[in-house]
Amino acid sequence: MNAPDSQTPRMIGASVKRKEDYRFLTGAGQYTDDVVLPAQTWAVFVRSPHAHARIKSIDTHAAKAAPGVVAVFTGADLAAENVGGLPCGWLIHSIDGTPMHEPPHPVIAHEKARHVGDQVALVIAGSLKEAKDAAERVEIDYEELPATVDTAHAADAGQALVHDGVPNNTCYTWGHGDKAATDAAFAQAAHVTTLDIVNNRLIPNAIEPRAVNASYSRHDDAYTVYVSNQNPHVERLLMAAFVLGLPETKLRIVAPDVGGGFGSKIFLYAEDVALTWAAKKIGRPIKWTAERSESFVSDAHGRDHVTKAELALDKDGKFLAMRVHTTANMGAYLSTFASSVPTILYATLLAGQYTTPAIYAEVKAVFTNTVPVDAYRGAGRPEATYVVERLVETAAREMNIDPAEIRRRNFITSFPYATPVGLTYDIGDYEACLSRALELADVKGFPARRDASKANGKLRGLGYSCYIEACGLAPSNIAGALGARAGLFEAGEIRVNPTGSVTVFTGSHSHGQGHETTFAQVVSERLGVPIEQIEIVHGDTARIPFGMGTYGSRSIAVGGSAIMKALDKIEAKAKKIAAHMLEAGVEDIEFADGVFRVAGTDRTKAFAEIALSAYVPHNYPLETLEPGLDESAFYDPTNFTYPSGAYLCEVEVDPDTGETRIERFTAVDDFGNVINPMIVEGQVHGGLGQGIGQAMLERCVYDNESGQLLSGSYMDYAMPHASDVPSFNVETAKGTPCTHNPLGVKGCGEAGAIGSPPAVINAIVDALGPLGVKDLQMPATPHRVWSAIQAAQSASASQQP
Template sequence: MPKDHGIGASTKRREDVRFLTGTGNYTDDINVYGQAYVHFLRSDVAHGTINGIDTAAAEAMPGVLHIFTGKDFEAVGGIPCGWQVTDRFGQPMKEPKHPVLAHGKVRHVGDPICAVVAETLEQARDAAEAIELDIDELPAVVNMAKALEDGATLVHDDLGDNLCYDWGFVEENKEAVDEAIKNAAHVTTLELVNNRVVPNPMEPRVAIGDFNAASGDSTLYTTSQNPHVIRLLMGAFVLGIPEHKLRVVAPDVGGGFGSKIYHYAEEALCTFAAKALKRPVKWTSTRSEAFMSDAHGRDHVTTIELALDADHKFTAVRTSTLANMGAYLSTFAPSVPTWLHGTLMAGNYTTPLVYCNVRAVFTNTVPVDAYRGAGRPEATYQLERVIDKAARELGVDPIEIRRKNFVTEFPYQTPVAVEYDSGDFHRLMDKLEAAADFGGFAARRAESEKKGMLRGLGINCFIEACGIAPSNLVGQLGARAGLYESATVRVNATGGLVVMTGSHSHGQGHETVFPQVISEMTGLEEHMVEIEHGDTANTPMGMGTYGSRSIAVGGSAMVRATEKIINKMKKIAAHLMEAAEGDIELKDGSFSVAGTDKSVAWGDVCLAAYVPHNYPLEDIEPGLEETAFYDPANFTYPAGAYACEVEVDPETGKVRIDRFTTADDFGNVMNPMIVDGQVHGGLAQGIGQALLENSTYDPETGQLLSASYMDYAMPRADDVPFFKVDHTNGTPCTHNPLGVKGCGEAGAIGSTPTVVNAVVDAVQSGGHKHVTHIDMPLTPGRVWAAMNG
């Protein structure tokens, strides 16, 4: 029977009660007494020189308190980048200053120029319209290849060119890879685009700055995935506020997908303005602002080559990628196309030689950073598309060519630095073949053809690296922060337990899953466990939530802290029962002496810890509170095998997804229902990128042409099918205490190549053999044009 509590139970999410009844506490729900409002005047040109800003008329308008410009921030730092990449020649990347407000130049549409603070939001907006800007518009550069040409318009004049870095990995493999490709029995080459997307979480960003003049303390309420990191970056590198004088609070957050990891200019402005004006200051993004101020995702142009021997074994992979950074370096942007991408180019396969070259480029566009999957979707898309193309060129089964090259022995040291600790890729494919009913595909294709439709089947295998770690390794790779996680566990005198975690929940279900783990360890009922997160004033220093790290890293810190609590309670229980500590067992919320009927209840031990009348004071202190920091020894490596069936209308090019099946290895699963939801959400986002979403700029002017839902197509319910997912019997991670691997990004990583593979299969089934690739998004127009050549 399915479990009804603890690890492995599909416990309903407790946080959903407040979300679904409208009683959640989101940042925009917070209003501080006496607050003023901010409206940002943003650039409506992609590139230009700021000659002058006349705010006189605006400052005289009703309710206006102050208008900030770039000059107000000349003495403070710029928005910092959290990762430095060293190029293949040993040189550090170019790192231009990212001002809080544009100073001297504007570099993309949406670049903030002025911040108007007024008594009401309407007054701030009206005043912004009265500001007179003198901006000489300059030519904009949007296309990455053109940005690298001699004489190209410079996004940052002081850099000399638009190249951020030219990175090679593994550099010592380059000559061997070149030789292997030269001598291969077959080489498949594919040029592809990983299209730019906008994250669009349900809740737009919000920032509220507050300042306590009596104590000198600043507080920022913000929609963040990692409040401690925001406190560190903004306090130390932008505004110069000591950490003990800066509190960052991220309450309920309505989705992030990576876009709320970063420190943004609006957060610094509101914090700075609150202190300057001695008034709380609030900014709430509109959806239109989000399109041109939230960090975008993807935007790579790649050529990939796959070399095979006569037996169809992979011998080498070589890639060349242009990666768009946008106008500035967002917090973790440099790491995405490099260390989060190149280290996954071995995929599930035993390819002995891999070389990746990535050139990161500055353009007059919104900055690009990690978006759900962050580098791993880009790597998977390249690899799985070129493998599918190779199978078609060689006339072999796309499943069998993958099986022939699977890694089968673990641990497995890849040629791209990482070591897979566990997995079983053949078993995943076995599960997929059974669940997706490949044997019935021919009949389903025939039925589609009777209706005049083309039916295609696409498959994909992938592996990802999650729970990014360990700190000493990522430090060598350029990370400017540790990547541990922390937890403090406090047991009260009456037995209740509170976990204060450095992880942050913005949809993952921490308040449900973390108590399940504690319940399994202690025997407490889950309702006796409270989870606190998102406030730097009462949670230990942590790195937040991204990269599918919540349970693997944050959960492991919680387990370690709970183990300390249990060990201390066993000492107390042993004293109370006059027994040896080694004989004490904890089961179902009670401590007992092994082999006897002696026991003492959990609550009695807790009371003894706080009322130490009968207590081993010579050994341990009163109280029950422990903290643990967990720095993982390795990444975790979730893997999956996905299948998609589509119908394509040959008359219009419209694609309809009919079936989608997944087989995932997430290690040990804590809550199957929540994992299902995470996979479903990731699949919807991947399908959105594959078929619908595309952030488009005018190539000449740099205007953002897809700046609203009128022009940017988000997936709707009828764009996705009912998914069939399977994540049972995974191979446990070998190096964390829960054996977990992470699940939050898998659907977004595995879905895009699966969909494109299916569409190409459908189109070729209709006789269009010349169609070997169609770039995302596969809109009806693109598919029709490909078929009609």
């Protein structure tokens, strides 16, 4: 055979167009709501209009008699059959060693409703309209109770208890770091910067609302559940083993195309369980798709921290210690991973990119009569980065040190680096990212632009943010020691077909990240198979190996590494087949660009020939090898990956109206080796949009007295529009490849949402600084900015002689 073309294009590092986009753009995607099964029924949940109420009675007679109704179920029906409550997947212990309080989380509220939107009845009918009409006939007698809503005061004496067995509404009080060393450092500090920070509650809004379609088969006594979910195997495990008491083999979870998740579709939700249980009861499939207003009161919310943060520095601006006290809202119940977000995923990132010698964080998690709070894009890392970068920027201003310079004085420069909060960063180059960001943002030209804005009656500010995050939660044994109730590995299987095409089965799940392209690029690069001949299969527990799904920017670093390990096995076996066919020793076989070669000769075999021989073993070492070419592997990482970067935001503020416009936004990220630059850039753009949304627009608001959700629709909850974000200046740095996974990759999906909020607020505070504004809480709406200006001007006037 002829030698392969030495100019064979590389797949890793190429901006290959996404394979999956054709079906999405032509309307050929299949989402959960597209699935309609024979004898299909539709479900509607009756939800509590009260934040906190005792359910005195439920009368379902009129609803059951309504046209088309198949069944009506209440919490009492599930309780009678001992259906378990929803479990929490992470156990946290308080400072005194006691385990966290885990009150029951019923699938359908029984005896009490604990937040507006809590499901109290399930109505099933032959059509969606009939189900809606019947749901209005369910009569419920509530005894309304006082509600606890405010995060900062939920644990105060006299507040109404969300759960009777949880004193002071406190789930746990957790500590991390060296308190004594931190306090000692503060005692000798030349300067202390203190901030009170509110990390505003957010409501996730994926394009596709949550949806479920559950069916039961008498033939094999098994269930099939189509669901918009990010980790189908975890959902199957939790629902089967911990709630319904089913063998896992009797429950198939299928997560087809999923229109965005951002963390909100990681969890096991009550609706999924209720429909699965009810499908056997009625002997017909049941579908539920959330309406947007319903999603606002049923999907897990994000963030919601109230924090007092302090940074101790010496006279030269070197960081000595950081002290953080945070109250984190859990909502009415513990969601699947809620307990880990303000602890393991938050406090461990408080070192940031800096050599702060001592850090202590104390976190009080509280229950309130609100929707449960859980992981949302970034999950703890945005909250940590916001604390760190707001402190650093404020300290720079207070000490009259340039914001870039104070960071440079404190950057970690030697790796590996063990932080005082339990992580070991393997590699990084923070100075390189910052220097490139300063160049791209034209910081040298900023004074002239600021003067031009001033001449037009506007205020211009520049804000910095140097973030680091931990991606690809790992390793399992460490996570287990920290309270995780699941492994954090990933699985991959490579099935080479007889004609040389390849099917990849992955435990990771794609809901917008482009896995069908990126994973195929990795396999194509390794095997020399055209990307068009590689199929990626995910999202179906009946087809894929047990995997942990997609969250925490883990897919390519953990899922891709599992695929690489399986490819190692494929190559090793294929070399043995090639050696037999080429009559050479295995040690003499080289493999590159899809061709096996006897080293130093022109004797070759193409990969497709080896594949065919594996399934048609006429010339095959049957005495030593089994036929076939199909290998699987599990990968449990030895450490997190640590993406990092430097973000600069430049804003212009109208002091008369408070209107703020982002004029420039520069993002330089270190993601290690990059598989597909185009996809990475898109992920950063999406993250920046969400981070800017939090910084300037989005805020979930409850009425403190009634517990009613005041921001319950797009009329009241301000999602960012295209006009709210600038044209981003995004660059991926040359990067420092991760040292402990075979691809050298780091996560990229959450970076934009992590690094952008502090950059935006730092820029606005910089713009308002000349007026005396020293701090500003998110979101920086025009009214909030204008009010801060007015308050600063009033304070200044009152101090005049």
